[in-house]
Amino acid sequence: MKFDLTIALADRPGQLLKALKPIAKYGGNIISIIHERENPSDGFVPVSLVVDFPSKWNLQKTISDLRNMGITIIRAEEIVDTSRIIAILVGKANLKDIIQRGIKNAKIIGFEVSDPVSEDACLKLEIEVPTRLLDETLENLRRMAESEGSLIILPI
Amino acid sequence: MLNVIIAGFGFIGRKLVRTFHKKIDLIKNVDSKFKIIGVSDSKGYLYNLNGLDLKRLSSVKRLSEYSEEYREGRSTEEMIEKGEANLMIEVTPTNVDDGEPGLSFMKAALKKGIHVVTSNKGPLVVAFRELTSLAKRNDCFLLYEGTVAGAIPIFSLIKRCLQGDTIRRIMGILNGTTNYILSRMYFEGTSFELALKEARERGLTERDPSYDVDGIDAACKAVILANALMNRNVKFKDVKRTGIRRVTQEAISLAKKSKFAIKLVSVIDKRIEVSPKLVPINHPLCVHSTLNAIHIETDLAREITLIGRGAGEETVSAVLNDVLTVIRETASRSRKI
Structure with missing residues (x-):
């Protein structure tokens, strides 16, 4: 199942790498990643990912881990073909x-x-x-x- | 060396005799001793072991006009039972209810070890498995290229040129009459009734137009394709069939606005269905007038589309090719022995 996952990352080195760890942990396969560094807002940069997860549960666990890390979830929606x-x-x-x-x-x-x-x-x-x-x-x-x-x- | 008998002297039978006469040099190049030794119709038969005169036979409309040799009141079965032929060309009228009389003729010939070439759908629709097993048991060829889409060499192509492919799907416009009607409606905006009348006036329909417009003919061809090329064991009743009677001018016009044409399409995959479908106008299957088209999808070659004339005299091309195949294959067998 493909998901559009958009998160807000602090505009500091190493943040993206940190955010990708829970995705990998729950079996997410990243299809695309757009790091919009030219549009920072209050020191945060939106990052849009399209991730293929084995199920919705894997996405929910990833979101939960990302939130525990202090990362804001802007959007998490299934992409329906x-x-x-x-x-x-x-x-x-x-x-x-x-x-x-x-x-x-x-x-x-x-x-x-x-x-x-x-x-x-x-x-x-x-x-x-x-x-x-x-x-x-x-x-x-x-x-x-x-x-x-x-x-x-x-x-x- | 082929001794040939022909069962049926209607439109195709007569065309075939004329073609044999016209192409005799080509045929004799493959088999110098090729001859037609018998031809039957519903009332009797002509028979001469030395070979009938093709020129004279080409000029007659009825077999009784050929000579006094015509054996009136004698049956085609009797001609077959003589056992002196090694190939029968079966071109009697199609009967999809019980396949007769062609079915009995084919069985009788195969049981005697006589190869069979036919353009008659009826027997194959009714008893495909029975006939193919009978042919196999008696070490005979049973070739039927002319039964589906006339001159389009669909069986030869798949059996000879796509031997390693698995056919996943076949879609086809297999009835020229309905394609003519739908094309008139598409291009001229005429009603179904008027287009059907035109088709009748041009001699394109069967006496009973339901054979064409209710999809019976297309369904028969779908049954043969499914059994012969997709290893299925289906009968006519297994086809989900919808004809074109209810296709209106408005439906065609709405389809046209979205760049589709409406065509009577036979689809063979998990299902076997004949129904009016929306065909994109730039799809290779979207052919018009009386043309037929067959689109196949295979695992290796992927997609192939064949377009050609589907009925009438062009069918003779398919029958002649099958006859030449039998000549070549039997010659190659005897060389091996």
Whole structure:
């Protein structure tokens, strides 16, 4: 699991090295590190790290150790790898209702309803889904369309 | 030395005879004694162990017009049972319900040790494992390049050129008629009904258009691909199938705005599915009009896409190549003996 971990370090030599120790201790693999020395504030420098931890627990233990060392945690958030996909629904279903109810695991980024020339209504949805939940979400979408008697057209 | 019989003298059968006549020098370069000794249709057969006259056979529409040698009321099985042929080309009409009559002809031929080349999907969809085991037991070739995507050499490519690869996924536009309809809707903004009418007028649909538009034809091809190339044992009923009848002009227009085309795509991986899909317009699979395309994903070669003509007379190219393969392979076997 990847995390965005931003900490505030005192602008003194050796502080960064000290801060990296708990990360290593709890199995964190540092993917990137940005040491913003040009933006010090009250003698502190923000350091942004992207760290891959085996689990959330490892991150929490690292944060706890960093705090015990007197290091301020500015941000600690999971970075969720997301996929954007487009789906087209054709049917008599209440398309407004689908948008209002939402889709499990997915964030609706955009939608477009066509001028109904045919009997069936047509809705284009653009959704954002955590990549690890993509298959599950697509299956949910398929089931939802099937239960409403709509045709769903998904990307290859 | 190949003695060939042909079961079926419809559109493909006649085209094939004409092609043999046209390419006879090329064929004779590989097998100087190549001859067609029998051709059957649903009402009888022609048979001559010295070889039928290809020029005369090319000029007739019905076998009965060839000569008085036509044995009316006699069956294709009887022609096979003579046992004098060593290759049967099976090009009778496709029947995906029970594979007949082609299935019985193929079984009879293989049991007699006669190699089989076919472009008929029906028997392979109904009894793929049975036919391939029968061929193996009787040490026969059973080649069927013409059954999927016409002239596109998908089986030859994978079996000969990608022998060490594992196929992870196959996606394909395997039905030219639906691709024509969806392309008309995409480029001209016509309705499904109008595009279907146009396809019918151009002679692109089967008598029953549901064979094309409900994805039956594409599903049959997906079954053959899955069984032949991905070592699966699936039947027609295992395919999750949705046709294109409900694809509207509005759906196509919305897709187009996001740079997608809607295509009837067969997907074979963990699932086996035929349904309308959004295909990015710059994806190699995004071909238009009656073209077919097959996109394969393998562990070593990664992605390969083949594009070509999928039905009609181009199928003869695949059948002829299979015939030449049997000639070469049997010649190489006899050299080893």
